[in-house]
Structure formats: C-alpha cells, structure tokens
Amino acid sequence: MISELSALDDGPVAVAGWVETVRDQKKVQFVVLRDESGALQLVRPRPEGDDAISTAISALTLGSFVAVEGQLKHDERVKLGGIEVKVDALAVASASEPEQPVAADSSIDKRLDHRFLDLRNPANALVFRIQTTFEHALRTWWVEHDYIEIHTPKLMASPSESRAELFQVPYFETTAYLSQSPQHFKQMAQAAGFGKIFEIADAFRADPSFTARHATEFTSIDAEISWIDSHEDVMAMQEAVLVAGFQAVAAKHGEEIERLLGLTVQVPTVPFPRIPLAEAIRIVAERGYIVPRADGDLDPEGERRISAYVQEEFGHDFVFVTDYASGIRPFYHLRYADDPSLTKSYDLVYRGTEISTGAQREHRLDVLLEQVADKGLDPAEMESYLEFFRYGVPPHGGFGMGLARLLMLLLERPSIRETTYLFRGPNRLKP
Missing domain, CATH: 3.30.930.10 (Bira Bifunctional Protein; Domain 2)
Structure with missing residues (x-):
C-alpha cells in the first residue's frame, strides 16, 4: 500500500492504484498515483526517442488503474509525502475513458449518478x-x-x-x-x-x-x-x-x-x-x-x-x-x-x-x-x-x-446523501 512506503528503505517496490494527475514534460514525466491508503508521485526521466514506458505514460487517462514496479527513493523535496518511485515498469490494468463525468464542482445529484x-x-x-x-x-x-x-x-x-x-x-x-x-x-x-x-x-x-x-x-x-x-x-x-x-x-x-x-x-x-x-x-x-x-x-x-x-x-x-x-x-x-x-x-x-x-x-x-x-x-x-x-x-x-x-x-456534511454509500430517496433508485 502507498501508506506503507515511507517506512521502507530505498529500493525496489511494486504499487498499484488509479491515475490522479499526469505531467507529461519533455525531459521527465510525473504521475500522481492514488490507492485507498494515500497518494504517491511516480517519476520517469524521458529517454531520447520515446520508449514503451514513456509512450504508455503519455497515453494515460485520468482514473485508469495501473500497476507499477520501480525504485523507491526518500527525498524531502518531494511535497507528496517525501518519497517518490522511479518507474521501471508500468502496466495498465484497466483504462479509463478520457472524459470524466464528474468534477469537484459537480452537483450532488451528478456526483451520486457516478x-x-x-x-x-x-x-x-x-x-x-x-x-x-x-x-x-x-x-x-x-x-x-x-x-x-x-x-x-x-x-x-x-x-x-x-x-x-x-x-x-x-x-x-x-x-x-x-x-x-x-x-x-x-x-x-x-x-x-x-x-x-x-x-x-x-x-x-x-x-x-x-x-x-x-x-x-x-x-x-x-x-x-x-x-x-x-x-x-x-x-x-x-x-x-x-x-x-x-x-x-x-x-x-x-x-x-x-x-x-x-x-x-x-x-x-x-x-x-x-x-x-x-x-x-x-x-x-x-x-x-x-x-x-x-x-x-x-x-x-x-x-x-x-x-x-x-x-x-x-x-x-x-x-x-x-x-x-x-x-x-x-x-x-x-x-x-x-x-x-x-x-x-x-x-x-x-x-x-x-x-x-x-x-x-x-x-x-x-x-x-x-x-x-x-x-x-x-x-x-x-x-x-x-x-x-x-x-x-x-x-x-x-x-x-x-x-x-x-x-x-x-462531519458537518450538508446532507445524508454525503454519508450514505448509495442513497435511496423518492426519486433515486440508481446506482
């Protein structure tokens, strides 16, 4: 789990989760990966002439689930937990469609639909x-x-x-x-x-x-x-x-x-x-x-x-x-x-x-x-x-x-819709 990585020594690790953000730069690629325990920065220096991994990272869509093998490194300069993983291998377990149907400012009904x-x-x-x-x-x-x-x-x-x-x-x-x-x-x-x-x-x-x-x-x-x-x-x-x-x-x-x-x-x-x-x-x-x-x-x-x-x-x-x-x-x-x-x-x-x-x-x-x-x-x-x-x-x-x-x-939420896993009301039977 991502939450367990900070206690490990530098070295090889395997992690998995969904893609939260991608920064696809010319010389280096960054991916924020999240699982149910936390978030982690992945980093991959871009080789001269893209290889299979850099191409796969460029094609990642937000929300896709991926599995990664790489090298854990503790670095206090990394804002996200003071650690990062340098990617050695990446496999897309399940790709997400490019457009997400909900955003942070979506209405509660839209959010409940998804x-x-x-x-x-x-x-x-x-x-x-x-x-x-x-x-x-x-x-x-x-x-x-x-x-x-x-x-x-x-x-x-x-x-x-x-x-x-x-x-x-x-x-x-x-x-x-x-x-x-x-x-x-x-x-x-x-x-x-x-x-x-x-x-x-x-x-x-x-x-x-x-x-x-x-x-x-x-x-x-x-x-x-x-x-x-x-x-x-x-x-x-x-x-x-x-x-x-x-x-x-x-x-x-x-x-x-x-x-x-x-x-x-x-x-x-x-x-x-x-x-x-x-x-x-x-x-x-x-x-x-x-x-x-x-x-x-x-x-x-x-x-x-x-x-x-x-x-x-x-x-x-x-x-x-x-x-x-x-x-x-x-x-x-x-x-x-x-x-x-x-x-x-x-x-x-x-x-x-x-x-x-x-x-x-x-x-x-x-x-x-x-x-x-x-x-x-x-x-x-x-x-x-x-x-x-x-x-x-x-x-x-x-x-x-x-x-x-x-x-x-x-928790000072505005509605029990926020604190019910799947809400049921007079006009809601799905999902």
Whole structure:
C-alpha cells in the first residue's frame, strides 16, 4: 500500500492504484498515483526517442488503474509525502475513458449518478472509514457488556410502525411489508429472555420527503434492554455507547478529519443534558420562537433552537428531550402512572437535529390492549406482536438511531446523501 512506503528503505517496490494527475514534460514525466491508503508521485526521466514506458505514460487517462514496479527513493523535496518511485515498469490494468463525468464542482445529484467516482475523493471516502470505526466501537461496547447481536427480518406480515409509511411487496399469495423498524422483534427478544440486544441494519420508510435528513432506505442502529426502572436507563446506555463511538473516531481518524475536513471531533461528556418536552417548548418560546405544530412536538426549527440553548447553557452538542405526550407517541410507549398523558420516552437531538427516539415500553398486556384501542388500531392486526406479551415480558426499553444522520452532523456534511454509500430517496433508485 502507498501508506506503507515511507517506512521502507530505498529500493525496489511494486504499487498499484488509479491515475490522479499526469505531467507529461519533455525531459521527465510525473504521475500522481492514488490507492485507498494515500497518494504517491511516480517519476520517469524521458529517454531520447520515446520508449514503451514513456509512450504508455503519455497515453494515460485520468482514473485508469495501473500497476507499477520501480525504485523507491526518500527525498524531502518531494511535497507528496517525501518519497517518490522511479518507474521501471508500468502496466495498465484497466483504462479509463478520457472524459470524466464528474468534477469537484459537480452537483450532488451528478456526483451520486457516478458515486464510484465521487468516492475516489479522499474526503468523501473518509466518511466510510469513520463509519466503520464508529460501528465497530458500538459493537465492541455492546459485546463487552454482554449484549446479543440479532438480525431481524426485513419482510414483515404487518406494520411495525405507521401504516402510512409502508412499502408493500408482493409475497407469493399475500402481501408483505418492508420493515420500518425492528421494534417488534427487539421486544420479542426481551420476551425470549435475551436481556440485552442490538442490531445495525437496514430499515425502510415510504416517506416522500426531500429534505437533507430523510431517506427511504437507511441504516438503523437499535438496542433494547430488560429490567429497567425507566427510560433513564436507556438514555444512560445510549450516551455511554455514543461516547465509545466518538472516542474511537477521534483516536483513529482525528488528524485525518482535521486535515481533509477541517474539523475537530468533539467527544461528548456524560451525562447529556435532559429537558422535558414541555420545558423545551417553553424555553424556545421565551427565546422568541413559538413552535407551530398542532401536535405539540418540536419542529426542525424548535430542535435547532433548543440545541442552541443547550450549547449556550451547558456547552453540549447533545440533549435528550424527554416526557413526550402520549398522543404523539406509539401505543407501545409506557405512560406515567401519575400522568397517563405523558410517556417515559425521549428524542435525542444532536447539533439541532433529532437523531434518535427511545422509550421504556409498555410490557403489560392489559394496558397494551387499552393503548391499542386508544390509538384506534385494530387488535387483530397487532396479534402477532401482542402474542408474546401473553406469556410474560420483563420491563424493558430501547432506542433506534439513524446512522447516516448522525454522521452527517458529526462531519458537518450538508446532507445524508454525503454519508450514505448509495442513497435511496423518492426519486433515486440508481446506482
């Protein structure tokens, strides 16, 4: 790999990658070669009367993949890493067409049309190295704390959330639905006695939104735990696992993030601030913004305003907005015994955008049936979900969190299109 060359002594080496630039001069030829680990300057003094190698270099097109053998030389005058390779042999593994369809100033839609070229940009590729480190850190924290990783089905017989956002799929003689959430199966694991589980997997929402933070297919990070006293236990777990992820990213990629993106990774302190929803709405109203939503929830501007308040008062990028009204929460959220109008639930807002919803779940069948009726749902459609509550389920709760949305905010990208490998939205099914 190119990144390994600086540690080697001068001498013969073999490298491979794609051609980033060519300077074809009369007396010497330079090529910048890049692989997934870095970039390298190739140099070839031009002989009197071109030979096969100089002719091949002159014919190179940007983006072509080539393999090179040559002599490594350390030279501090070389701006690109202080090393270069003098070419002895060059073979074109795969030639690129002369005209590139995307450029640095291309629109995001144009770049997504040719995502494989867009991701050759080191800053864009870095996102997915960070994603890998972040996911691995989360998994490591969970495994070290005795969680079980599960893989839930994405074809479902009934909705897991609102029927309004379902993708229907023909399924032999019946209809299946693409999973909006592993919610039911996470809770089934609590009935099975698994105790603590997590999953990182695809989820689907038939939501015709064209905002920077919505997608029709996305990666959902989910966890569920048994024997909790309240949603506070879920929040404590979520903030701990997030800190582990941020610490891993800062340690492994901090310098590269500063160099390529001009950002410093801020590892959050714990505990994250907690503000009840009613108080959050009051705070933003006192600061000059009346949330217009009829259902009493924060809108995107309200989220930005409460985040600004938390940053000013606590110097924190995260805030748990808690105690949501039962009218705007799903039937399975547990309600306060002394005030059934409120649920033991929360949204986690990061840098002005909601990234996660969590709650303690209702585990008592009789109460669940009441709350199903209260929501105007048909118990018959919920039967496969309600069944495992008929045989005993411990008090439990959990959260779901969008991976691309979190990375977008962490890396200050303008859209989750930048932090999704291949984005899916209402008008994008390719590539």
